[in-house]
Amino acid sequence: MTIIQKKIMPAAIARCVQRVDDKLSAARAKRQTYGDVVWNEGYGPHDARVYVKSGHGCTIIDDADNTFIDMGLGAGSAMLGHAHPAVVAAIAQQAARGTIYVAPNLLSHELGVLLKNILPAFGGFVFCNSGGEATMRALRLARAITGRKKIGIFSGGWHGGHDMLLVEEAPQSSAAAPQAFFRTAGAPPELLDLLVFLPYNHPNAFHLIEQHKHNLAMVMVEPAQGSNPRDDVGPFLKQLRKVTEQHNILLGFDEVITGFRLALAGGQEYFGVVPDVATYGKVLGGGLPIGMVAARPDYIQHIRGGGHAPVFMGGTFSANPLTMAAGLATVRHLQAEQTTIYPTLSRQGAHLRHTINQFCATQKISARMMGVGSFSRLMFTDQTIANRHERDIFEVADDVQKAFYWCLLDCGVYVGTNRVVFLSTQHTDDVVNKVAQAFCDTLAMFWAEGMLTS
Structure with missing residues (x-):
């Protein structure tokens, strides 16, 4: 022991x-x-x-x-x-047809069309293999859209295991102005210069956003944090939406936990706040590895260029047919039985x-x-x-x-x-x-x- x-x-x-x-x-x-x-x-x-x-x-x-x-x-x-029967059946059926093509597959398009119906504010979706991958890609997209380098995240949050966001609050930090440090060895300390660490559910967060408005590409937040899940943060999220819009900063929702769990359309439906960019994972994959980036129609076009340099989003197992089959079965079931x-x-x-x-x-x-x-x-x-x-x-x-x-x-x-x-x-x-x-x-x-x- x-x-x-x-x-x-x-x-x-x-x-x-x-x-x-x-x-x-x-x-x-x-x-x-x-x-x-x-x-x-x-x-x-x-x-x-x-x-x-x-x-x-x-x-x-x-x-x-x-x-x-x-x-x-x-x-x-x-x-x-x-081992939900519908998901098991979908996986078994697809496994018999092959598990990886790299070439596009129809299941990913079927899932995308279904998601467009559920999340109409977004213009398109990019699939990857984990929530951490999704947040990593969302940061890249936000920087490409805005031309700014810094990302705002909140103390107490979790956005995956990649170097950029693997931080937590220093124990002796001020509640109004938390200090970040890496929760892992091997992460370059210079990356901290690209973060604005914000106090969660605290009014000073808005002052810090104002202070860094010219350098912030996006402020990312979990609609409800796993570290202190609560249903009283609606007003905080609404004010966050207002402040980011005022300063032309993207608002990103990390819905890896809340997506398809709090409601079919996740935290944005539950709290009534629509972000510019959102990331998903967990429930969406039906138990198989998945991540997803969603963005407003005018922003999602940056991935293919649209007059700008394109934003790379690929990966060998991204949108693989096995995961797409499991995700499609899961979302169809949730949609059919949502009431x-x-x-x-x-x-x-x-x-x-x-x-x-x-x-x-x-x-x-x-x-x-x-x-x-x-x-x-x-x-x-x-x-x-x-x-x-x-x-x-x-x-x-x-x-x-x-x-x-x-x-x-x-x-x-x-x-x-x-x-x-x-x-x-x-x-x-x-x-x-x-x-x-x-x-x-x-x-x-x-x-x-x-x-x-x-």
């Missing part, structure tokens, strides 16, 4: 950690014979809690045959649940948050669950927070949080390493109640042992 030393844990939590450790250790010896050869998600094999061998509906099964309710869902990608799917998921998300928050308030436990629609995050504090900056000030130590999610596995609930809790169409009301009970039971144990004092 490496996340926190068992010897300094209260006995009840140490026993819980040991139970989970024993449960997961059945297959660990077999994995260790291969050594540390695969490194993914920033973690080595020795850090991983669960090695998954299969998933169906809202559950996953690990290589020790433990079954967990999956609240990670591929970082929110599997909105229809694992049922989105209200149901929003109701379930609200119920999950209300149940946990009511329990914490009644028991006087210093924790609250925040969220919007079908995704949430547990905050290990009962203080009202406006952004991740305030979250990090008030929350308990990260080691305690890691131990909490480890013990949550003992209740049969899996939450991904980003700690965002996602719902799928396969999570029934009974399953949601089980998840809520698991959170409440684990919170009660940690509170009773004095582990949740801020």
